[in-house]
Amino acid sequence: QVQLQESGPGLVKPSETLSLTCTVSGYSINSGYCWGWIRQPPGKGPEYIGSLYHTGNTYYNPSLKSRVTISVDTSKNQLSLSLNSVTAADTATYYCGRQQAVGVPGAFDNWGQGTLVTVSS
Amino acid sequence: DIVMTQSPDSLAVSLGERATINCKSSQSVLYGSNSRNYLAWYQQKPGQPPKLLIYWASTRESGVPERFSGSGSGTDFTLTISSLQAEDVAIYYCQQYYTIPNNFGQGTNLEIK
Numbered sequence: 001q002v003q004l005q006e007s008g009p010g011l012v013k014p015s016e017t018l019s020l021t022c023t024v025s026g027y028s029i030n031s032g033y034c035w036g037w038i039r040q041p042p043g044k045g046p047e048y049i050g051s052l053y054h055t056g057n058t059y060y061n062p063s064l065k066s067r068v069t070i071s072v073d074t075s076k077n078q079l080s081l082s083l084n085s086v087t088a089a090d091t092a093t094y095y096c097g098r099q100q101a102v103g104v105p106g107a108f109d110n111w112g113q114g115t116l117v118t119v120s121s
Numbered sequence: 122d123i124v125m126t127q128s129p130d131s132l133a134v135s136l137g138e139r140a141t142i143n144c145k146s147s148q149s150v151l152y153g154s155n156s157r158n159y160l161a162w163y164q165q166k167p168g169q170p171p172k173l174l175i176y177w178a179s180t181r182e183s184g185v186p187e188r189f190s191g192s193g194s195g196t197d198f199t200l201t202i203s204s205l206q207a208e209d210v211a212i213y214y215c216q217q218y219y220t221i222p223n224n225f226g227q228g229t230n231l232e233i234k
Contacts, residue, residue, distance in 0.1 A: 038171075045214060045225050045226070045227050045228045046171060046214065046216075046225045047225070048216075048221075048222045048223040048224060048225070051223075059221045060221070061221070061222040062122075062221075062222065063222070095170050095171075097170075099218075100176065102159075102218070104159075104218065104219075104220075104221075105218060105221070105223060106159075106161075106176070106218050107161035107173055107176040107216070107218060108161075108163075108171070108173060108216075109173050109176075109182065111170035111171060111172075112170065113169075113170060114170055
């Protein structure tokens, strides 16, 4: 059974870079599927950040594309998220998830528990 | 971007009664070459990540109770809970994965009447 666990700093200063890691167990990231990041500001709905297909293709939300990078470390079976030049608007719970690979990133069928990141000085 | 709009924003239903949540996309999410609707439904309880209930608009995820069903095509979709149970109290979201960004609806808060 696949399990995902996000980790990283809970507090980031404005203008700095938010960096999170998602450790996947029970499934090899490069064996298939698509792997993505979602964030959810307090009291609001989820927002799609981006995805990385097992083939290496990446997909990003155009609203974040200039600031975000998603990458994978297959030796550690980890997915990473980097978001630079953060502001208070980036405060949210960040989730990593496994997506169905349907030619494009599909539905999220497994999720991590999420990690709250606060942007504040 | 495809905008997903859910209705209602909140809903109170008696135990054992039917609950219906609607989702409308600003453009069709039906892919003509495979006749599939790129639409998913999720359930989120407080302090938990969203849980996938339905994908391809009407395919129930493994382990999801049969009282949950999805229907619709093109731009109009419905999630139905046939007989509401206490454990179904949650926020429900639709999401399209037809195009990037894979936008979610604003959510529907389902409560017990």
